[in-house]
Amino acid sequence: APASGDGRARVLAKPPVRKLAKDLGIDISTVTPTGPNGTVTREDVQAAAAPVADTA
Amino acid sequence: MASEASEVDVIVLGGGSGGYAAAFRAAELGLSVTLVEKDKVGGTCLHYGCIPTKALLHAAEVADVARDGERFGVTSTVTGIDMAKVNEYKNGVVGRLHKGLQGLVKANKVNLVEGAGRLVGPNTVEVDGTRYTGRHIVLATGSHARSLPGLDIDGSKVLTSYEALELDRVPASVVVLGGGVIGVEFASVWRSFGAEVTIVEALPRLLPGEDEASSKIVDRAFRKRGMAIKTGSRFAGVEHTDDGVSVSLENGETVEAEMLLVAIGRGPVTEGLGFSETGVGLDNGFVATDERLRTSIPGVYAVGDLVAGLQLAHRGFAHGIFVAEDIAGLDPVPVEDAGIPRITYCDPEVASVGLTAAAAQERLGTDKVTTFDYNLAGNGRSQILATQGSVKVVQEVDGPVLGVHMVGGRIGELIAEAQLIYNWEALPAEVAQLVHPHPTQSEALGEAHLALAGKPLHVHG
Amino acid sequence: MASEASEVDVIVLGGGSGGYAAAFRAAELGLSVTLVEKDKVGGTCLHYGCIPTKALLHAAEVADVARDGERFGVTSTVTGIDMAKVNEYKNGVVGRLHKGLQGLVKANKVNLVEGAGRLVGPNTVEVDGTRYTGRHIVLATGSHARSLPGLDIDGSKVLTSYEALELDRVPASVVVLGGGVIGVEFASVWRSFGAEVTIVEALPRLLPGEDEASSKIVDRAFRKRGMAIKTGSRFAGVEHTDDGVSVSLENGETVEAEMLLVAIGRGPVTEGLGFSETGVGLDNGFVATDERLRTSIPGVYAVGDLVAGLQLAHRGFAHGIFVAEDIAGLDPVPVEDAGIPRITYCDPEVASVGLTAAAAQERLGTDKVTTFDYNLAGNGRSQILATQGSVKVVQEVDGPVLGVHMVGGRIGELIAEAQLIYNWEALPAEVAQLVHPHPTQSEALGEAHLALAGKPLHVHG
Ligand SMILES: Cc1cc2nc3c(=O)[nH]c(=O)nc-3n(C[C@H](O)[C@H](O)[C@H](O)COP(=O)(O)OP(=O)(O)OC[C@H]3O[C@@H](n4cnc5c(N)ncnc54)[C@H](O)[C@@H]3O)c2cc1C
Ligand SMILES: Cc1cc2nc3c(=O)[nH]c(=O)nc-3n(C[C@H](O)[C@H](O)[C@H](O)COP(=O)(O)OP(=O)(O)OC[C@H]3O[C@@H](n4cnc5c(N)ncnc54)[C@H](O)[C@@H]3O)c2cc1C
Numbered sequence: 017a018p019a020s021g022d023g024r025a026r027v028l029a030k031p032p033v034r035k036l037a038k039d040l041g042i043d044i045s046t047v048t049p050t051g052p053n054g055t056v057t058r059e060d061v062q063a064a065a066a067p068v069a070d071t072a
Numbered sequence: 073m074a075s076e077a078s079e080v081d082v083i084v085l086g087g088g089s090g091g092y093a094a095a096f097r098a099a100e101l102g103l104s105v106t107l108v109e110k111d112k113v114g115g116t117c118l119h120y121g122c123i124p125t126k127a128l129l130h131a132a133e134v135a136d137v138a139r140d141g142e143r144f145g146v147t148s149t150v151t152g153i154d155m156a157k158v159n160e161y162k163n164g165v166v167g168r169l170h171k172g173l174q175g176l177v178k179a180n181k182v183n184l185v186e187g188a189g190r191l192v193g194p195n196t197v198e199v200d201g202t203r204y205t206g207r208h209i210v211l212a213t214g215s216h217a218r219s220l221p222g223l224d225i226d227g228s229k230v231l232t233s234y235e236a237l238e239l240d241r242v243p244a245s246v247v248v249l250g251g252g253v254i255g256v257e258f259a260s261v262w263r264s265f266g267a268e269v270t271i272v273e274a275l276p277r278l279l280p281g282e283d284e285a286s287s288k289i290v291d292r293a294f295r296k297r298g299m300a301i302k303t304g305s306r307f308a309g310v311e312h313t314d315d316g317v318s319v320s321l322e323n324g325e326t327v328e329a330e331m332l333l334v335a336i337g338r339g340p341v342t343e344g345l346g347f348s349e350t351g352v353g354l355d356n357g358f359v360a361t362d363e364r365l366r367t368s369i370p371g372v373y374a375v376g377d378l379v380a381g382l383q384l385a386h387r388g389f390a391h392g393i394f395v396a397e398d399i400a401g402l403d404p405v406p407v408e409d410a411g412i413p414r415i416t417y418c419d420p421e422v423a424s425v426g427l428t429a430a431a432a433q434e435r436l437g438t439d440k441v442t443t444f445d446y447n448l449a450g451n452g453r454s455q456i457l458a459t460q461g462s463v464k465v466v467q468e469v470d471g472p473v474l475g476v477h478m479v480g481g482r483i484g485e486l487i488a489e490a491q492l493i494y495n496w497e498a499l500p501a502e503v504a505q506l507v508h509p510h511p512t513q514s515e516a517l518g519e520a521h522l523a524l525a526g527k528p529l530h531v532h533g
Numbered sequence: 534m535a536s537e538a539s540e541v542d543v544i545v546l547g548g549g550s551g552g553y554a555a556a557f558r559a560a561e562l563g564l565s566v567t568l569v570e571k572d573k574v575g576g577t578c579l580h581y582g583c584i585p586t587k588a589l590l591h592a593a594e595v596a597d598v599a600r601d602g603e604r605f606g607v608t609s610t611v612t613g614i615d616m617a618k619v620n621e622y623k624n625g626v627v628g629r630l631h632k633g634l635q636g637l638v639k640a641n642k643v644n645l646v647e648g649a650g651r652l653v654g655p656n657t658v659e660v661d662g663t664r665y666t667g668r669h670i671v672l673a674t675g676s677h678a679r680s681l682p683g684l685d686i687d688g689s690k691v692l693t694s695y696e697a698l699e700l701d702r703v704p705a706s707v708v709v710l711g712g713g714v715i716g717v718e719f720a721s722v723w724r725s726f727g728a729e730v731t732i733v734e735a736l737p738r739l740l741p742g743e744d745e746a747s748s749k750i751v752d753r754a755f756r757k758r759g760m761a762i763k764t765g766s767r768f769a770g771v772e773h774t775d776d777g778v779s780v781s782l783e784n785g786e787t788v789e790a791e792m793l794l795v796a797i798g799r800g801p802v803t804e805g806l807g808f809s810e811t812g813v814g815l816d817n818g819f820v821a822t823d824e825r826l827r828t829s830i831p832g833v834y835a836v837g838d839l840v841a842g843l844q845l846a847h848r849g850f851a852h853g854i855f856v857a858e859d860i861a862g863l864d865p866v867p868v869e870d871a872g873i874p875r876i877t878y879c880d881p882e883v884a885s886v887g888l889t890a891a892a893a894q895e896r897l898g899t900d901k902v903t904t905f906d907y908n909l910a911g912n913g914r915s916q917i918l919a920t921q922g923s924v925k926v927v928q929e930v931d932g933p934v935l936g937v938h939m940v941g942g943r944i945g946e947l948i949a950e951a952q953l954i955y956n957w958e959a960l961p962a963e964v965a966q967l968v969h970p971h972p973t974q975s976e977a978l979g980e981a982h983l984a985l986a987g988k989p990l991h992v993h994g
Contacts, residue, residue, distance in 0.1 A: 173991075175993060393990070412970075512876065
């Protein structure tokens with residue numbers, strides 16, 4: 017099981033994508049990864065940031 | 073009565089790094105912009121700061137290289153420094169860049185008003201009797217050299233950087249008051265040009281804003297270059313003598329020299345410009361702003377050296393761009409000082425980004441911070457360049473890189489990479505997975521990250 | 534009969550960049566390692582490649598700087614190049630790094646076997662009659678300079694880089710056959726040292742592996758430096774003359790010179806070492822591997838110049854580290870050539886990472902690729918250094934950076950930052966959000982990203 021606490025070091029994402037999540041105010045450890053080997057992609061972060069209405 | 077100009081979206085007061093960046097970006101975003109400048113666009117950085125000092129530092133490097141050619145097998149000699157030609161070169165660089173910048177003012181369709189402006193209302197700037205109103209105002213009047221009470225700048229024996237840049241000769245000897253960035257850069261230039269140099273700094277070390285390890289290396293290198301360094305020494309007074317000055321220190325010592333450079337810091341240009349009269353809140357002389365660079369008056373922003381913090385041209389650029397984008401409603405991410413790269417262009421160069429080891433330890437606790445210091449003796453390219461120094465990386469234990477601190481010839485350019493690592497909060501292992509080109513100085517940065525990731529390659533015990 | 538040594542986890546055959554990196558990393562990971570080297574640890578790069586050439590290039594830079602001092606106001610002159618001293622300096626650098634590396638072999642507890650090894654079985658290497666068995670074998674025998682049929686290297690008039698590094702004088706004139714990395718680096722050195730230089734290249738441009746824009750700038754700069762460049766010219770033959778050589782081209786031209794440098798490429802060292810006899814699959818002379826650097830024999834890997842692709846020392850490091858981690862079961866990410874930074878250290882320097890514009894267009898379609906070319910004329914620091922060139926960034930439309938291509942004095946170090954941008958698949962806007970230090974050459978990289986992000990700052994029309 018993933019260690020609790022500081023998820024930042026454990027989530028797989030390219031550094032600029034982690035920065036994007038931070039700028040958008042998103043906790044990247046809550047984003048569902050769709051990239052290779054469970055990597056969080058830029059698109060995953062953007063999807064998590066998009067207002068729910070967009071998906072309607 | 074004053075005449076009135078039609079209202080624009082943005083008035084920028086001051087055409088230095090912060091001001092022109094705000095003006096250009098605002099214009100790019102379709103806003104109408106008036107830029108008020110009383111001297112020359114480009115401000116301190118282009119005309120009296122970054123560019124002319126770095127030209128002098130390059131001439132200094134050329135002198136050192138040519139003097140030291142034998143060591144590399146090149147039979148070369150230096151017979152003198154021709155300050156007239158040095159200045160011609162320096163002014164040539166400034167002139168070309170100034171011309172380019174003037175072209176950009178036109179290309180961006182920024183309305184340049186030449187003259188001294190004054191804030192006369194929350195939306196209004198007055199220049200030579202004409203009133204300009206803007207939906208937004210950006211204050212960008214920059215900074216000027218500070219002095220001490222009783223320490224009068226006469227421009228010939230007691231100088232600030234402003235006068236020092238115009239010297240038509242190399243002083244035989246000079247006392248540099250202040251071991252901060254500007255002080256050590258001038259000290260480095262003059263030493264390379266052959267002067268006897270004494271640096272006086274009240275704090276216990278040179279470059280007190282840098283990581284202690286960096287200060288130590290510079291101190292050692294400067295002494296090796298033959299400079300006298302008096303840290304922890306407070307200035308008491310200066311007297312003019314027949315051939316120069318006699319500088320006395322609080323500890324009773326005196327130092328004689330041809331000139332005294334006063335480089336004890338720069339203060340904001342906020343007085344007599346109507347700022348406080350109009351209600352712009354000041355703090356210690358600087359314009360008080362929030363993290364979005366908003367002053368106490370709605371619609372009025374401040375950028376650059378006016379805002380307390382790092383006094384750097386590229387911080388001004390970043391501020392200017394931020395404010396323009398904020399005005400245009402793009403909701404940009406605020407600019408944080410810690411993420412702004414810092415370079416001191418003395419020999420050896422010093423560069424850093426992020427937190428010092430001490431600051432990181434203070435913030436996170438000693439046991440949460442680890443550092444690795446890679447000595448440039450292990451770096452092939454540095455051996456080739458015959459330079460010494462180190463690359464120190466500060467890391468949160470099991471976490472991202474918190475700071476990078478480097479000293480060495482030509483090391484300044486490397487901080488651009490470190491800046492990405494710091495701002496993108498990369499883990500050492502993520503940097504270590506990638507490969508640095510061989511043989512470069514950048515490999516030292518790579519080696520430090522390899523070591524922190526537990527996989528050192530060229531690390532000597 | 535051969536004696537037997539006890540089995541180890543890893544035998545590495547060849548102690549160059551690829552081999553020693555594999556050995557060190559394997560040892561760090563707790564594996565027992567035997568490293569076989571017939572000459573000197575450090576291999577081509579340290580003794581006959583990267584390091585000595587870059588020392589010569591630095592001496593060349595020193596000569597140029599000292600010769601050109603007047604331009605910066607430094608009254609300097611160069612009266613000669615003392616090749617004995619140049620070589621002393623160069624050998625000093627190599628010697629110090631070699632000593633350091635020998636220390637690392639010991640510190641890492643790698644068992645160094647000095648002698649020529651031969652693969653005699655899928656787990657066995659024989660050296661001077663002793664058989665060493667290893668659970669894994671890493672082939673790392675590197676590469677050697679190639680020649681053409683009928684083109685004999687005599688070591689005095691017709692040389693490869695190997696002999697060229699040992700010259701005790703500067704040739705009055707030289708023909709460089711091959712306009713690739715090694716060719717242009719030697720051409721650059723000799724020109725700075727005062728030789729008449731002619732480069733002959735069969736392909737239509739210098740540095741054919743680089744983006745076409747880079748080749749063009751180097752071509753122009755080299756011509757301005759007084760070199761003769763014959764691209765699209767095929768070598769026909771060489772004759773020895775009384776004072777040198779006469780080189781004839783297929784187009785009927787002949788060029789006379791004191792020496793001919795043959796720099797037409799390097800081939801793998803795979804013959805006579807038992808590779809094919811033992812069943813190691815070869816491809817065009819190179820060892821055939823999959824992306825995890827596995828050869829056709831289980832447990833046998835190949836790294837570095839033996840593996841077709843970029844011939845670079847740091848690729849060797851990356852390969853070596855990868856294989857060691859793979860053997861140790863860490864499941865590392867394969868090393869891709871495109872992400873490896875490339876530098877040519879001639880004057881002006883050339884550096885790149887990722888795809889050329891042409892390659893990107895071929896891969897994604899012309900309309901899916903955009904590029905921005907920032908001229909160093911707009912970069913303050915480059916003006917100060919008096920260097921010309923450009924920074925070109927290739928981007929997928931609305932997507933990440935696909936390649937970076939730079940030319941200019943001292944530009945090589947900047948590719949370390951570009952390498953992060955490329956490998957981390959950053960968007961121009963993500964780079965543009967951060968600020969590059971002023972005044973540096975790295976700002977040119979920043980400006981190119983600002984422009985691609987739609988927010989140019991110092992971009993001249
Ligand atoms: C010697 C020296 C070396 C430096 N080297 C570097 C370096 O290498 N790198 C670096 O990043 N930074 C360097 N700096 C700092 C850098 O110059 C400043 O951080 C930068 O110039 C700040 O920009 P600014 O726009 O805030 O102010 P300024 O550049 O000071 O611009 C303010 C402008 O406002 C104008 N102005 C003022 N009052 C009025 C008015 N009432 N009406 C109209 N116009 C007005 C001024 O004429 C000026 O043009 C150096 C500074 C000095 C002094
Ligand atoms: C002139 C020149 C300049 C270069 N400049 C650069 C540069 O600036 N940057 C860069 O990245 N790359 C540069 N290179 C390329 C770089 O040197 C190679 O990519 C690198 O050395 C490859 O490493 P390697 O370990 O594969 O092979 P090598 O370094 O060639 O090492 C192979 C080793 O194996 C040993 N060996 C061979 N056969 C046997 C055997 N049978 N038994 C025992 N030992 C054996 C050899 O003695 C040698 O030490 C340059 C090359 C040259 C020639």
